[in-house]
Amino acid sequence: MAEKDPWADQVFTDEVPVPTDTRTTDYPWDKFTKVGLSTVFYPDEGKDGDTTKQVKNRIDNSLRTFGKKKDPAWKFTSRVVLDENDKSCVRIWRIE
DSSP states (O other): OOOOOTTTTOOOOSOSOOOOOOOOOSSOGGGOOSTTOEEEEOOOOSTTOOOHHHHHHHHHHHHHHHHHTSSSOOOEEEEEEEOTTSOEEEEEEEOO
């Protein structure tokens, strides 16, 4: 017995134009002009603010995208750390 194709009702079309806009970043990655520079990012305060882990995940995705566009590629590392006031933050270093 032949299995039913779960995609049989999916409609494909070539009549919708491909978007031409590109994503940009609001982060200052281009300011990491040399290896060894670092900076910190803090989660937003308040009830609906992001956790430090959420900030780190968002930053890591942005860093990967940005770094791949450089020739040669820039590499970064990030860690959730405590600042001098024991406040949780994300520190970013350029490593290559």
